[in-house]
Amino acid sequence: MNRLPQILICDDDSLLHLGVKHALKGHCECRSAYNTDEALLILKKQPADVLLLDIQIRTPLEGLEAIAKFRETDADMAIVMLSGVVDYQVVRDAMKLGARDYISKDFEKGDLLHSITRVLEHRRLLQQRQRQNYELAAEQQKQVLVGENSSVQALRRTIERIRQSPANVVITGETGTGKEVIARLLRGTLPDGTLAPFISVDSSTIQSSTAESLLFGHEKGAFTGADRTTKGLFEEAHGGIIYFDEIANMSPEVQVKLLRVLQEKEVTRLGSSRVMQLDFRVVCATNRNLEEMVEKGLFKDDLLQRISVLPIHIPPLRERNDDIPLLVAHFLRKTGEKGLSFSPEALHALKTYKWPGNVRELGNMVAYVTAMIDGTTVELADLPPKFRDTICSDAPGLPNTAARATSFYARVAQYEETILREEYHRADGNVSRLALSLAMDRSHLYTKLREYGIHDKRETSKTR
Template sequence: MGSIRILVVDDEVLIRKGFAHALQEDGFSVESAGSGDEALRLFGDGAFDLVITDLRMPGTDGLGVLHGVKAVRPETEVVILTGYGTIQNAVAAIKDGAYNYITKPLNRHELLRIVHEVAEKIELRGRVQQLQSQLESRYGLHNLVGRAPAMQRVYDLIEKVRHSECTVIITGESGTGKELVARAIHFGGPRAERPFVAVNCGALPESIAERELFGHERGAFTGAVRTQPGYFESADRGTIFLDELPELSLGTQVRLLRVLQQREVLRVGSTQPIPVDVRVLAATNREPEDCVRRGVLREDLYYRLNVVTIHVPPLRERLDDIPLLVEHFLEKCAQRFHQPRKTITLAGLDVLRAHAWPGNVRELENVIERTVTLSPSTLIDAADLPRYAAAPPTPPSDAGLPLRRAKRRLQESFERDSILHALRVTGGNVTRAAESLGIARSALQRLMRRHGIDGRTFREG
């Protein structure tokens, strides 16, 4: 705490020297000024973290020092020195932004208590700023890698919406980086210092979804032994990211729509609404309009959320970005594992370009991480990569089909063949198969049901 810089301002030499000496003995860096004008000159020459100033001085008084300091550097704390007869003025100074006041005559213990209190506040603020910088570095726009035109459109839209308050729907297949887009919007906008709460709607059982999202009161149901705020309250003044939104039941969607319209939540078991100030970002790996047609996404909720849509393209539609992504993941692995950075051969890149990537960027990242871990060499070659990556599924014959249907059938074939291979390699272990594909276990289970795949077949074989 002794690292903070303090400026003591008082026109009485003994008081000024007494305060400075007490603080220096406690390890603080201290300078002093005999007038308000001198204090402002010194303050202009160097940044101080704390200014302790007498209230009554000839010329520029303590209030003048307070206003001058806050105009130049608002984060600097100011403590007012005052006699008993001017405490009312000191209280008025606190309303103008002063941190606290100390009454004369000097009380050494009171002085050090307040200064240490300020030092702790400044240290905590520094830690928060450092954490914020780390979060921005980890989740900022630069973490989205790619030069493909489709990715440039993603960047352009993020840049346009990040400073606004509009709701955004982010679409794209599993593993394309929808949450990265959401985090880039949040951490690049005015709510960056507030909470970012990510909710996987597909992992919320219908029986508990409402109380997880909106909270519950004590006694609202069996086992509710205490009041519990929900995700929306946790995200107050920040952002909530609702991933896989159509997985919520229609009843929960009705309550969600009310939250968006009224900007307040009603905890389960309560009749008292609680105001919330939350920016909502939502995502789905399916076409939202198709979800509305099939009745799994309420039309009114969709139109309430769909102010701006950002579509994140699948990796197979931007294969030219694979070298950039590989370099990015190799660098991440080197930093994470504290080891020399590995490189990949052109033959290795050719293998990666030939794969269909049903798990998209997440699958590619997992492949690179696994290869870095298992390969003894600093040079990754084609032979070091998983075999399935080198053998893309043979596309079915779709001659004569409309382009959109042919594309969908080809995608389904890629998905099915990759899932079958992953299950075969892992002996039907769904968790390990999902990890190898770079997708969530729940996402793999949904895909298995869609393709009529039974994991028990592989365990029995």
């Protein structure tokens, strides 16, 4: 059940209170106050949607002089002046001070209800716009391109130019570079101020047998199990962006189905003959070379020509390692660890690492450290072992403490490998028997054996 609008009447005439409550009965819930001091006390305990305020109460301008106090108490509350004073100057002053409407006390029932409805609608629209602005700001804060490297600055300029264009975009970059973040930065707003749609699709999950239903939608009864009409992804993206993640993983059969819709910007639901004209922008992402795939016959040249109008390339993290301190600070803020910092040695080590997983790997590393560390400063020894081993072996300029750490972990790994090789030969390559003798989980043992190149499950199966 919807809540009725809350109306507070502030007037010294008890008969007026009765008349207003009768006029608004069934439409609003009314409360009474007989002076502005009483009204302020009531509002502090229970807010109102609309305040009906007289001008002349205990003094000739009591209501007018109290408008600022009411707005300070609740800036969202709509104030409607309900008074016998019809002097133009007084009416103008009331509106300038923040009143939303002005009604004479000899009102008709319909006029009062119409005014209340109008100011409530205006208040709803204001609140909706505030929510939209908040959501827009929150979304923009989530999608941040962090860095001051020259390549990142150039990328920002490219994004700003491309955002103004309706043309399709292909974003290229290694795994973990943040391709979807860039895609979301291209997202615009609708005329009403809300965020434009952004429909994200994992290209590898689109099966050719269900592609048309998924992409274009279907009518009720179009096929067995179609118990209701369903919009397709392109229809959901109308007015915004449809984002195909890792487009290179899309099967050739599905690629063919995209050609016409990208060219004509129109779809027809399964089971329908009605053609729907749509307005959407296609943004694709890939970590592979689509032109090479075209040459090998793995990707449709026609599709590449349609999607690759505006290219964006994201550099890998190893090519902008001077941004690592900024990225670390960004991820620390996201985790809420305000008092945590990385030592100069740890940051130097992070800059030396090659980051095959790019920004995503860095974010995971920061999450690991914040969960595991006890102090407030992340030292080199606090980094995950794989970082310590790889970083220190590639960074001869690190302090002696780093070299000692490398020696320790390298010697532990060497000792582990020696044990596994000896026991593997004793077990004649039988991994099940080896797992029992070492009291190790079999899957973990397989991982270790492959890591040291001792056993390859596929090669073993071939020889047998």
